[in-house]
Amino acid sequence: xxxxxxxxxxxxxxxxxxxTINCKSSQSVLYSSNNKNYLAWYQQRPGQPPxxxxxxxxxxxxxxxxxxxxxxxGTDFTLTISSLQVEDVAVYYCQQYYGSPxxxxxxxxxxx
Amino acid sequence: xxxxQESGPGLVKPSETLSLTCNVSGGSISTSNYYWGWFRQSxxxxxxWIGTIFYTGTTSYNPSLKSRVTISVDTSKxxxxxxxxxxxxxxxxxxxxARRHSSGWIDNWGQGTLVTVSS
Numbered sequence: 436x437x438x439x440x441x442x443x444x445x446x447x448x449x450x451x452x453x454x455t456i457n458c459k460s461s462q463s464v465l466y467s468s469n470n471k472n473y474l475a476w477y478q479q480r481p482g483q484p485p486x487x488x489x490x491x492x493x494x495x496x497x498x499x500x501x502x503x504x505x506x507x508x509g510t511d512f513t514l515t516i517s518s519l520q521v522e523d524v525a526v527y528y529c530q531q532y533y534g535s536p537x538x539x540x541x542x543x544x545x546x547x
Numbered sequence: 548x549x550x551x552q553e554s555g556p557g558l559v560k561p562s563e564t565l566s567l568t569c570n571v572s573g574g575s576i577s578t579s580n581y582y583w584g585w586f587r588q589s590x591x592x593x594x595x596w597i598g599t600i601f602y603t604g605t606t607s608y609n610p611s612l613k614s615r616v617t618i619s620v621d622t623s624k625x626x627x628x629x630x631x632x633x634x635x636x637x638x639x640x641x642x643x644x645a646r647r648h649s650s651g652w653i654d655n656w657g658q659g660t661l662v663t664v665s666s
Contacts, residue, residue, distance in 0.1 A: 475652040484643055484656035485594065496654065528594060532651020536609040537596040 437461050437531050441540035448545065454516040456543045458529035463509045466533065473533035476505055476514045479542075480525045488527075489514065521547065549574040551644050551657035559638075559664050565631040569644030569657060576625045577602040582647040585618060585629045587640040588659070595640075599647055600627055634664045 438461040448454045464473045472492035477485035487496045489505035492512055502517040516523055524547060529540040555567035569583070576583060584599035598608040600618045608616050612631070620627040631638060642662055646655040 473651060477653070484645075484659050485653070486656070487652060487654050490648075490650070490652040530594075530652070535607060536611070537651065539594040539596075541593045 436536055437534050437538050439529055439531055439538050439540035441529060441543050443543060445544040448519045450547060451518050454519050454545055456514040456527050458512040458540050460510045460531055464531045464533035465509050472508050473531055474512055475530045475532065477528045477530065478525045485528060549655050551655060553642060553644050553657045553660040555660065557661060557663060559634055559662060560666050561635055561664055562633055565634050565638065565662055567629045567642055568626055570626045577622050580649050583627045584645050584647045586643045586645060589640045636664050639664045
């Protein structure tokens with residue numbers, strides 16, 4: 436199995452400030468034949484199901500605010516929230532879809 | 548707008564079989580671009596993939612649960628189902644049904660249903 440490790444476990448950010456979440460995979464999720472990273476990011480607000488934010492490591496899902504940016508390649512990835520809003524308080528998960536089984540990171544809790 | 552809704556018992560006894568159904572509305576389950584899957588989240592924990600099914604009936608299961616899991620699809624009812632046998636307290640979790648893009652990300656989730664395993 437590909438193990439996904441997120442850091443930090445939690446972070447507190449002031450409103451309007453930047454939040455940075457890291458995700459590391461135990462093996463590369465970059466598929467050489469198409470040069471795509473098989474990695475997604477999700478947001479889970481309290482009491483809600485996860486919501487897709489980013490796929491292909493950096494492609495924003497339709498309707499997701501531009502303040503959410505995904506970056507990285509190979510085994511190291513980052514989700515950046517450029518200017519934290521109240522509604523961004525949530526747990527964020529990375530997920531790889533390069534191999535089976537699908538696996539998720541342990542989550543990063545973002546608080547104000 | 549696509550909606551997925553889980554249904555089934557919220558309480559299951561140890562050693563029995565957990566059974567859930569996911570009703571899909573606002574779109575057809577018989578589409579070649581998507582798979583349909585089950586995930587779970589233990590209280591205060593992260594997300595685990597249970598398994599996935601294509602509308603033709605082709606399945607893929609997490610090896611950690613494969614011996615106990617069966618996922619089936621009923622295209623006439625636009626729904627798919629999960630059976631997890633021989634449950635223990637460790638299977639207590641919120642169970643989500645979801646739509647998985649053919650490439651692998653999950654773009655639609657049900658609201659989730661809490662299943663507690665207890666006598």
